[in-house]
Amino acid sequence: MPLVMPLDSPLRLAMLKHRKKNIEANNLKLAKTAKDIDWEWFEEYMTNVWKLRYIWEEYKMKKSILFCIIGIIVLSGCAYTPRVDYVKDVTAYPEGDGIVVYFILADATGQMVKAKGHGSLNVYLITTRWEGYNLVDKETLLFKDDFEVQLSDFVQTTVGLGSFEHDALILPYGRLSYSGLRINPQRADFGFMSLKIGFEFQEESGKTVRGRTTTIVS
Secondary structure, three states, rough: OOOOOOOHHHHHHHHHHHHHHHHHHHHHHHHHHHHHHHHHHHHHHHHHHHHHHHHHHHHHHHHHHHHHHHHHHHHHHHHOOOOOOEEEEEEEEOOOOEEEEEEEEEOOOOOOOOOOOOEEEEEEEEEEEEEOOOEEEEEEEEEEEEEEEHHHHOOEEEOOHHOOOOOEEEEEEEEEHHHHOOOOOOOOOOOOEEEEEOOOEEEOOOEEEEEEEEEEEE
């Protein structure tokens, strides 16, 4: 059973008196120390400490923001994922002494999309003649061009006329002049003639899609 010292015990009173002296001595030392401190210097010192801390925190915040921006840039450069599933449309129509050509790419849902990759355009002259009792088609390559495709090459525009007018995301090739082809179809006499335009697109992933169309020589 623990011993309980009476409140008025001489030993207890002596211990409390000794403790009181120690506390008073320590308070006196603290008072002398505080009196000797250069408070103006101390205030300036603490101000500089807080300034340095603020500068350090601001630096860490800016560094974090910078790393985030760099990360976004890197990810945006790496985040490009192939989306082209097929060539939705190859359009070629006569304009003056040539034809205007553009293409439309689409994903698996039919949505028109942009893509980076390599394009190839082939233009063939198709002539139809009677050989004996049979109609025979003959293809002659008139033009071939290989080109790089960037996302910035695509244009959001309106195509079609009248009730067929609609918005489209197209990859315009431009206008091909008949005089720039190997054979000018307007000056040739091969009977019935038409042009076949073939387009091949290879995306950066390696996937290749193809499309084609024909147009009458005017």
